[in-house]
Amino acid sequence: MPNSLLFPKKIVIASRESLLAMWQAKFIQKCLSELYPQTEISILGMTTRGDQILDQSLSKIGGKGLFIKELEQALEEGRADIAVHSMKDMPMNVPEGFQLAVITEREDPRDAFVSNHYDSLSALPAGSVVGTSSLRRESQLRARFPHLQVQPLRGNVQTRLRKLDEEQYAAIILAAAGLKRLELSSRIAALLHPEQSLPAVGQGALGIECRSDRMDLIKLLQPLHHQETAYCVEAERSMSRVLGGSCQVPLGAFAEINNNRLQLRGFVAQPDGKRIVSGTLDGEPETGIAMGQQLAQTLIKQGADEILAALVPAEGWK
């Protein structure tokens, strides 16, 4: 039994206020309360700029970092102790002074096909409108289904489902993990295999961030760390980091461990799907970060840097 005197009386979790973010923060709150029943664990909900500006594509307003920075500010100022994030939304480089203390066990990493009228992407008639604002999803859709139209779709999970229900789209693509967490699995018409839609870096995993000087917290969070997931997600992030990956980039990476071998797949594509470079590597889980760098180099040799250089830099790009 850990000595409760070593643990703080209070832990404040900073979270965005979307239902999914709050679900995730409550999940971590519950895990921590079970581990440390004497500690009072509360949630500080925050509306970030990224949540407020919904009429522009994320890549135009400066990317997903928007969702993160305000939470980090709360950590900096001591208004909160830890921040819970979707790993998918975490920039590839954690800013100086902060640390990813924990990566939790991955929920389903796949993308989900959601439609009220069709069972699968291949059932969609030519010209059908599919909603997604992810360049990664868009490029893969356009490559496999050039006869479909892809239209932007932003907002939190509920907003996106509402827009589907209002018949603005024939189908939309969402992360299975978010739907499952919100008990919306019944909305999933089909799960897309990684070969059909390679997931985003970190998709399905949660990260817990804190200030790097909070060794006390880093230690007490460790029981929530899932090493297998961390090897996979770090391999994916490593590939993406070399390629300057962010949500503004049509790039996917996905690692899984089977029989103690880590298999890492990655791609970079033109948003129109007309050119895709991809590769796969297999190695020891502990070497995931090096594998990510190596896979990035393989993609660069195939022309990934050309594809990336040709992307129109979004407004607010830094």
Ligand SMILES: NCc1[nH]cc(CCC(=O)O)c1CC(=O)O
């Ligand atoms: N971009 C927003 C976002 N960030 C994380 C998830 C889903 C949950 C996860 O991947 O952990 C989603 C929604 C989606 O892409 O459908």
